[in-house]
Amino acid sequence: MEATAPGHNRTGSGLNPGDTQLMLAAVRELSPLSPISTRQAEVERLSYISAADTIGSIPPPLSVTTGAVKKVAAKLKGVSPNIFLDKLGERIAFERAGTRLYEAIIAKYVALIDNHGDSLLAANTIPTASGQNGHGAPTSETALETLHRIRSEELGHFRLLCDATTHLGADATAQTPCADVIATASMGLLQVITDPRTTLAQSLNAILTAELTDNAGWELLTDLATQAGQKELAEQFSRALAAEAQHQAIVTAWLKSLVVDAVGSPAV
Amino acid sequence: MTIDLLKDKGTPPEKQRMSWKDLVGKPISKLDDDAFTRARIILMNGLELDSLRTKQVALRMNRDARVELAQLMRAEHHQATAVNWLIGADHSPLETTIAYEQVAIEVTAAVAQLEPDEYLAQGYRYALLEDFDHLYRYSALLDRLEGKDANNIVQGYTDIVPARPTTVHHRAPEHDLLRPYERSAALATKLHAVTLTGGEYQTHDYYMNIGPLFADPLARQLYAEIASVEAQHITHYGSMINPEESLLEKLLIGEACEVWNYAACVEQESNPRVKAIWERFLDYELGHLQVALKLCKDIERRDPAEILGDTRLPPGIEFKSHREFLKETIARETSLRKDATEFVSEDQEGRSSLAYRDVLNADGSPSAAISETYSWTPGTELARADLAA
Numbered sequence: 001m002e003a004t005a006p007g008h009n010r011t012g013s014g015l016n017p018g019d020t021q022l023m024l025a026a027v028r029e030l031s032p033l034s035p036i037s038t039r040q041a042e043v044e045r046l047s048y049i050s051a052a053d054t055i056g057s058i059p060p061p062l063s064v065t066t067g068a069v070k071k072v073a074a075k076l077k078g079v080s081p082n083i084f085l086d087k088l089g090e091r092i093a094f095e096r097a098g099t100r101l102y103e104a105i106i107a108k109y110v111a112l113i114d115n116h117g118d119s120l121l122a123a124n125t126i127p128t129a130s131g132q133n134g135h136g137a138p139t140s141e142t143a144l145e146t147l148h149r150i151r152s153e154e155l156g157h158f159r160l161l162c163d164a165t166t167h168l169g170a171d172a173t174a175q176t177p178c179a180d181v182i183a184t185a186s187m188g189l190l191q192v193i194t195d196p197r198t199t200l201a202q203s204l205n206a207i208l209t210a211e212l213t214d215n216a217g218w219e220l221l222t223d224l225a226t227q228a229g230q231k232e233l234a235e236q237f238s239r240a241l242a243a244e245a246q247h248q249a250i251v252t253a254w255l256k257s258l259v260v261d262a263v264g265s266p267a268v
Numbered sequence: 269m270t271i272d273l274l275k276d277k278g279t280p281p282e283k284q285r286m287s288w289k290d291l292v293g294k295p296i297s298k299l300d301d302d303a304f305t306r307a308r309i310i311l312m313n314g315l316e317l318d319s320l321r322t323k324q325v326a327l328r329m330n331r332d333a334r335v336e337l338a339q340l341m342r343a344e345h346h347q348a349t350a351v352n353w354l355i356g357a358d359h360s361p362l363e364t365t366i367a368y369e370q371v372a373i374e375v376t377a378a379v380a381q382l383e384p385d386e387y388l389a390q391g392y393r394y395a396l397l398e399d400f401d402h403l404y405r406y407s408a409l410l411d412r413l414e415g416k417d418a419n420n421i422v423q424g425y426t427d428i429v430p431a432r433p434t435t436v437h438h439r440a441p442e443h444d445l446l447r448p449y450e451r452s453a454a455l456a457t458k459l460h461a462v463t464l465t466g467g468e469y470q471t472h473d474y475y476m477n478i479g480p481l482f483a484d485p486l487a488r489q490l491y492a493e494i495a496s497v498e499a500q501h502i503t504h505y506g507s508m509i510n511p512e513e514s515l516l517e518k519l520l521i522g523e524a525c526e527v528w529n530y531a532a533c534v535e536q537e538s539n540p541r542v543k544a545i546w547e548r549f550l551d552y553e554l555g556h557l558q559v560a561l562k563l564c565k566d567i568e569r570r571d572p573a574e575i576l577g578d579t580r581l582p583p584g585i586e587f588k589s590h591r592e593f594l595k596e597t598i599a600r601e602t603s604l605r606k607d608a609t610e611f612v613s614e615d616q617e618g619r620s621s622l623a624y625r626d627v628l629n630a631d632g633s634p635s636a637a638i639s640e641t642y643s644w645t646p647g648t649e650l651a652r653a654d655l656a657a
Contacts, residue, residue, distance in 0.1 A: 056299025
């Protein structure tokens with residue numbers, strides 16, 4: 001891993017003013033400026049959007065007995081059962097992928113320590129949701145220990161969601177429409193973190209995007225569970241949300257410390 | 269469906285017209301469409317591209333047929349576009365890879381059971397066990413890299429277990445060759461060989477295109493490794509094809525192959541919109557076949573019945589799970605190896621393959637590394653009860 005430093009970045013127009021002027025001359029001759037219109041593309045896109053089918057459907061309940069769908073609906077009064085199950089599926093997919101994202105950033109951090117003999121992330125002092133004595137007391141763990149703990153908590157959240165889904169009679173292994181969509185949205189995060197060339201700071205930036213999404217997703221799911229009258233589920237989701245809030249705070253603090261205090265180090 | 273390869277005229281090429289909107293239609297649903305609808309799309313895209321490739325070679329070697337070949341190539345290209353663009357953008361490259369391997373497995377298993385020549389049937393079973401192992405390795409990567417379950421793609425039709433380990437697929441080139449079929453072979457034998465060659469070529473090209481798009485170094489290595497094996501499979505299947513066939517003979521067999529496969533797609537397709545595409549393109553291929561028949565008669569002065577036999581289509585590929593056949597084949601034949609064109613026991617493998625393999629695996633084996641201790645679990649490895657949180 002190497003520090004990001006000034007060098008021979010060739011992408012800017014300002015680097016080659018002579019060539020840029022030649023390009024502008026070509027533009028004046030062959031595609032002179034006119035008022036911008038993207039109407040044709042918009043019309044075409046509109047036609048595809050209007051005609052499009054859905055990504056897919058909500059999977060059927062696991063039980064094949066008569067009234068299985070109604071039983072699920074009965075457990076989720078006050079919300080659309082389909083939306084609730086879809087969002088559960090989305091969280092399952094995201095926590096699973098999130099566990100793998102943390103495995104990837106742990107690998108990157110271990111490489112940093114192994115190669116440069118120093119841990120550039122401060123020991124975490126942000127309290128866990130429950131803390132050592134259950135009262136939110138400060139905890140002290142190395143950054144590596146924190147990364148492993150967060151990874152374990154993401155895995156724990158995945159299992160919580162699978163249990164909740166199964167309890168409601170749905171299939172926790174199915175890919176719901178929102179699960180599919182969130183996976184597509186997340187592809188870039190994986191590409192950033194698994195690229196050996198990206199720095200720890202760049203990777204933490206991607207992880208922060210994941211945590212922000214995670215927090216928003218848990219908040220929504222907690223609201224849905226509350227509205228559905230699923231008190232126990234809502235409490236469990238609320239605890240998961242609190243843990244995710246801590247993850248976000250930790251990653252934010254690390255990222256800030258790296259880009260403010262550790263500029264020039266291999267981590268940035 | 270009864271088709272007569274000489275009499276059914278289909279749609280003449282000059283009437284085969286599609287707009288960009290026709291070419292770029294609605295994709296299938298990754299979630300709701302049957303895995304075999306996706307399998308048929310992947311297969312037919314591969315066959316269209318192989319048809320295009322064969323005609324491109326023919327164009328460079330036959331002055332008299334250039335105009336007709338150029339016209340047919342354009343049609344094949346646009347058909348390939350319309351078919352391949354049925355795959356939706358929510359298929360990640362690795363999920364699409366899982367689908368590609370499922371196609372290779374189930375289509376090869378079907379062909380291995382249809383093939384009347386016992387030696388070539390062995391050839392199909394041999395490569396089948398290698399594509400089956402590829403599915404297992406890529407599934408491990410999908411699980412451990414993207415956190416996804418390969419069964420969302422294979423839908424319970426295809427087992428996700430190791431077979432002949434990818435680590436030992438790497439053979440010296442001379443040991444990938446097979447004895448080709450005779451020119452007098454049954455039409456079925458010829459269609460099978462052309463089908464599988466086209467399928468493997470497509471798979472190879474797909475992995476070569478997407479391999480470098482992965483950031484993860486182990487993913488990049490795995491695609492490099494398996495793409496190399498797919499290159500071997502192109503030689504394996506391609507060498508089944510008789511090298512003394514004339515170019516126009518190959519053209520005729522190629523068109524018959526497309527007709528044969530589209531007919532099977534029409535008969536078995538569950539998605540009505542996609543079925544309509546298969547029906548349209550079956551008619552297009554019958555139209556292409558008419559052009560190939562005329563070229564054969566006019567330029568080579570040959571009776572097409574010499575090449576096509578009794579002009580009826582042989583039994584088609586069954587798009588279904590071949591689980592039991594695969595289990596039996598794994599039990600019997602995983603330990604088989606190659607010595608030149610022959611299938612031999614492990615200790616008789618061609619010596620040059622061992623040296624070749626040692627060079628490639630000198631710094632380790634990506635396929636072994638990514639799948640270390642991997643066992644497929646519904647909902648991914650992270651759902652395993654014995655995995656501590």
